[in-house]
Structure formats: C-alpha cells, structure tokens
Amino acid sequence: MAQREGLGPGGKTGEVIAQALIEQFPEYIKIKKATHNRVYAMVDKTAWLKVATYMKDKFEFDHVTAVSGVDWLEEKKMWVVSHITSYSNQVTAEIIVELPRDKPEIDSVSNLWGGANWHERETYDMFGIIFLGHPRMERILTPEGTDYFPYRKDFVGGRRV
Amino acid sequence: MDMRLAPHAIAMSAQEFLAWSRDLMEQLMQASGGKKAVDKITAPIWSWALRNANYPLHFGIACCALEMAAASGSRFDAERLGMIFRSSPRQTDVLLINGWVTAKLRPDLRRLYEQMAEPHWVVAMGECAISGGPWYDSYNTVQGVDTFIPVDVYIPGCPPRPEAMIDGFMKLHKKINKEMKGTFLED
Numbered sequence: 136m137a138q139r140e141g142l143g144p145g146g147k148t149g150e151v152i153a154q155a156l157i158e159q160f161p162e163y164i165k166i167k168k169a170t171h172n173r174v175y176a177m178v179d180k181t182a183w184l185k186v187a188t189y190m191k192d193k194f195e196f197d198h199v200t201a202v203s204g205v206d207w208l209e210e211k212k213m214w215v216v217s218h219i220t221s222y223s224n225q226v227t228a229e230i231i232v233e234l235p236r237d238k239p240e241i242d243s244v245s246n247l248w249g250g251a252n253w254h255e256r257e258t259y260d261m262f263g264i265i266f267l268g269h270p271r272m273e274r275i276l277t278p279e280g281t282d283y284f285p286y287r288k289d290f291v292g293g294r295r296v
Numbered sequence: 297m298d299m300r301l302a303p304h305a306i307a308m309s310a311q312e313f314l315a316w317s318r319d320l321m322e323q324l325m326q327a328s329g330g331k332k333a334v335d336k337i338t339a340p341i342w343s344w345a346l347r348n349a350n351y352p353l354h355f356g357i358a359c360c361a362l363e364m365a366a367a368s369g370s371r372f373d374a375e376r377l378g379m380i381f382r383s384s385p386r387q388t389d390v391l392l393i394n395g396w397v398t399a400k401l402r403p404d405l406r407r408l409y410e411q412m413a414e415p416h417w418v419v420a421m422g423e424c425a426i427s428g429g430p431w432y433d434s435y436n437t438v439q440g441v442d443t444f445i446p447v448d449v450y451i452p453g454c455p456p457r458p459e460a461m462i463d464g465f466m467k468l469h470k471k472i473n474k475e476m477k478g479t480f481l482e483d
Binding site: 276277278283285292293294295296 | 399400402433434435
C-alpha cells in the first residue's frame with residue numbers, strides 16, 4: 136500500500152511527526168507507535184515542556200483533548216497521559232510522561248494551552264500529581280481542605296461526607 | 297394619671313413600644329375570638345393563592361433536570377398548575393433539588409435555601425437527592441439532601457417521569473392546603 140497523504144491541510148502524517156520528534160529529542164523520547172493520524176510516545180519528564188513547545192510551534196498542535204493520570208501502585212510510578220490534537224494535520228498525539236510515585240511533579244502545559252488548565256487541576260484533585268508552574272494549583276471537584284486523592288490505588292473507599 | 301403605676305410606659309423605646317403594641321393586639325384578637333373569625337376568611341384564600349403559584353427554582357443539577365424540563369414543556373405543561381420556573385431564589389417558593397449534591401455544592405445549596413423568602417418548601421426529586429442513590433457511601437456525594445435542609449416532598453425514581461414530578465407537586469399542594477400557612481397575625 137502506498138504511503139498515505141496527511142489528512143488535514145497541514146499535510147503531515149503521524150509518521151512524519153514521530154520521525155521529526157525523535158530526531159529533535161533523541162534521548163528523551165520513545166515512540167511506541169505511529170500511524171497516519173496517531174502518535175503514541177513516552178517522553179522524559181525533564182524534556183516534557185520543551186517537547187510540548189516544539190510540537191505546538193512546529194506542527195500546530197492546538198488543542199489539549201485530555202490530561203489524565205494512571206497510578207501504578209506496585210511499580211511505584213505514575214503516568215500523566217496527555218492527548219494533544221493538531222487541527223491542521225488531523226493528528227492526535229498520546230504522550231505519556233512517567234513520574235516517581237513518591238514525588239509526582241511535572242511541568243504544567245496550561246501556559247501553552249489554556250484548555251489544559253482544568254484538566255490538570257482535576258488530575259491533581261484525583262491523583263495528587265502536582266503541576267509546576269500552573270496558574271492555580273487548587274482543588275476543583277472536591278472542596279478545599281480535602282486530604283485524600285480518590286483515584287489512587289491505595290485509597291480506601293467509603294462515606295466521608 | 298399616676299405614672300408610678302406604669303413605669304414601662306415612659307421607659308420604652310420606639311421598638312419596644314411597637315413589639316408591645318403588637319403583642320397587645322394579638323392577645324386582644326385571640327382573647328376576643330377576632331383572630332379565629334378573620335382566619336376563617338383569609339386562610340383558605342391565602343392557602344389557595346400559595347398553592348396555585350408555587351414557583352420552583354430553575355436549578356438543574358443532574359439528569360432529573362431533563363425530566364423537569366420535559367414537565368415544563370408543552371406535553372405535560374406544568375405551568376397550568378402554577379409551576380413557573382424562575383431563575384432567582386428571591387422569586388421562588390419551592391426549591392426543587394434534582395440530582396446528586398456534591399460536598400462542594402452543599403454550602404451553596406444551603407445558601408440558596410436561605411435566600412428564598414418565607415414560606416418556602418423543598419422537594420427532593422430522584423434517588424440521588426433522597427439518599428445518594430447510585431452514589432451510596434461515596435466519598436464526595438452527600439447522602440440525601442435532608443441531611444442539611446428540611447425536605448417536604450420526596451419523589452422517588454431514577455429519574456422519575458414528569459407525571460411523577462407533577463404528582464409530587466400535587467402532594468405538596470395538599471400539604472400547603474393542610475398547613476394553612478399565612479394565617480392572620482402569625483409569623
């Protein structure tokens with residue numbers, strides 16, 4: 136089958152974007168899979184903000200669809216999973232950043248994309264992952280003064296209010 | 297007149313005098329049977345007016361709000377029974393709670409309840425507002441709104457149909473009719 140054209144007016148496929156990312160940040164990025172409209176990658180947390188800025192400037196990734204977390208209790212690590220979409224290329228990138236579970240801190244991207252603001256606050260609310268440089272790192276769904284993170288695996292459920 | 301016999305008549309402030317005269321008036325009316333006579337005329341009229349214009353607060357929280365919207369639509373037409381949805385708590389008589397109440401919403405809902413003018417009633421619609429429903433024993437859902445505000449009518453269902461909601465308001469009408477709120481010389 137012949138190489139597919141990019142879907143959007145930008146004309147870049149997911150494979151092209153993945154290739155450019157791995158050339159730009161060879162030691163920080165690991166491409167898991169790339170198709171014509173999808174990029175799955177794992178990024179080191181020290182380079183995450185640089186990668187995000189590069190993706191926004193170079194490939195017009197304009198929209199953060201979701202920021203969420205994964206708690207790996209036994210492996211003692213946490214993931215922050217960001218889905219970022221480029222309208223002009225019609226490519227969605229799923230970027231995973233791995234963090235240590237005892238110190239889950241990551242650079243915030245809400246200064247790049249305003250839409251990430253509430254997603255990051257919700258991830259903080261549910262997982263306790265701290266986004267450095269976020270304009271307002273507070274609780275969003277639970278009231279102020281809540282002392283637990285309900286989506287963590289070691290959270291014990293039950294009535295609290 | 298010897299003023300030593302009525303010292304409070306000169307020692308009263310304006311507010312004290314008003315309260316004193318109001319008490320006197322009420323006691324007089326009660327003693328003479330005038331209150332009963334006036335009540336007999338006014339109470340049914342006021343009760344009729346209250347139950348035929350009980351405006352619910354337009355405050356949709358969850359999926360029961362869709363049933364509320366359907367009830368106010370043309371098929372069920374809740375407006376013919378006096379349920380006109382108003383957006384300000386100052387203009388409403390009924391706080392219709394339709395959905396789960398999170399711990400974060402609780403103080404604001406309490407405040408809405410306080411902002412409504414007397415007399416006012418509370419209707420809990422749907423399982424979540426009654427007891428937490430599917431969110432039983434949840435970490436962030438209040439287990440029933442009657443834990444922090446008094447509830448007059450419960451409408452069970454998940455969600456209840458618009459007929460059930462209208463039936464709940466008919467129950468509220470009966471309650472208002474029985475209470476005879478707004479009688480003469482009563483808080």
